[in-house]
Amino acid sequence: MRPNAARPARLPRRALHGVLLLDKPLGWTSNDALQKVKGMMRAEKAGHTGTLDPLASGLLPLCLGAATKFSQVSLDADKTYRATLQLGETRVGGDREGEVLLRRPEALAALDAPRLEAACAALRGPQWQTPPMQSALKHEGRALYDYARAGIEIAREPRRITVHSLDIRLWQADTLEIEVRVSKGTYIRQLAEDLGEALGCGAHLAGLRRLASGPVDLDAALTLEALQALTPVEREARLLPPDVLLADWPAHMLDTEDAARFLTGLRRRVKAADAEGVRVYGPPPPAAWAAGRRAPVFLGSARIVAGELIPLRLLSPPEVQALAEGPGPMPERPPDDPVRVAPALAG
Structure with a gap:
């Protein structure tokens, strides 16, 4: 490069939220693979869910953005x-x-x-x-x-x-x-x-x-070569929602009022059996609702003790908004949930 030549502009990082299932190649450390994918996705924040030896290949779940809050769940999984x-x-x-x-x-x-x-x-x-x-x-x-x-x-x-x-x-x-x-x-x-x-x-x-x-397996994973062959939009579409790491936990649905309070860290009274860990969902924010995206949205994790829903790890309101309006398809509602969906989360 000539001394006065302009350096190519670096593309800005983005606030992406989700889980990418990578088929890690032999010879790569988990951090090498993470940094490569983070750069390809231009993600602001990323982490992996436990070291996979360089001499090993296979499934390495990578967490982007809000999904990093739940990486410990994957660390603790079978x-x-x-x-x-x-x-x-x-x-x-x-x-x-x-x-x-x-x-x-x-x-x-x-x-x-x-x-x-x-x-x-x-x-x-x-x-x-x-x-x-x-x-x-x-x-x-x-x-x-x-x-x-x-x-x-x-x-x-x-x-x-x-x-x-x-x-x-x-x-x-x-x-x-x-x-x-x-x-x-x-x-x-x-x-x-x-x-x-x-x-x-x-x-x-x-x-x-x-x-x-845990609940994720190699069948849905991408190799680095396959990921590189995709366009940025296609790569983003391969992100799974953060709650995929908790897919084998029971799910609990909150209405608008309780969902808004839960997101502030308040405990809620619920009619449900005790559980060490549950996925918690609520109605989508107003903007997502107005845009026709009316599926329940993931709010975070909690445990249930003596009829109290006690928050463990919570998404922030901007993260909830981003996931509700994200590009990927959303499920109709979490499995086995009582349907108590009000029109929208309190703004």
Whole structure:
């Protein structure tokens, strides 16, 4: 560029609100993928819903704008993975990038189907798991994987986890493919090593793909290449509403008066059973109503205790307005809701 040449003007950032389901490629960190998508979407605010290792691919829900308020819900949700294990060989760090520690071909040769099924069955259910050194957990402000790269071992406290399901997808010679659904905080590389030890032949994680996180799954996800091929308008149309992260929570509908008060953080009296978490909806704002967009609009999350609806995370009035008038199609109303929709939210 010539010294006096004008620099190309940067396109302004936009206040976008919603969830983009990304199929993260191998080799990318979660933050690399987030920053790439944030730039493509020209979004003012964005965050991801938990780290997916660079050696793993698959579902990475990205939250834009108001959706970032509910990213913790996805962090706490059960996850489903498809994992490929290399049997008969343990490696430093528990994955294919580490140096070989031990090979046990004789034990692998003696492995049979009943023993494999029994080992898988023993790993299902609640259990304690010690996080591996190759993790993003912090010790004195540094990630454990930083210490691991320096050859330093840090003591870790075991965590309570649950393996809800563990199914064998493929077993051929020294390759085992499993599909698992696990609770928050479960490390699949550690699960692979534990399974290898239970089999007596050892194992390490050769491949990992996330298939689902809570109520969202990989079927609706876009690759970076597919996202790049879309126009800005098409990209925005692929945003899902923020409440998609809470789709497996019960829904509760408020009328105009209660909705307006709820958005100020006030508790409301409701006739509903106790619930740790509910999605809360109200009638759309006046401008959206006048424009013919009359579907209920998401207001935020709450819990219900002894007939009181207690706000947890709330959208701001501008966010409610933006979601009500957004470009994407809106559902007729949240499922299983009582229909108590007044003409519009109080302005």
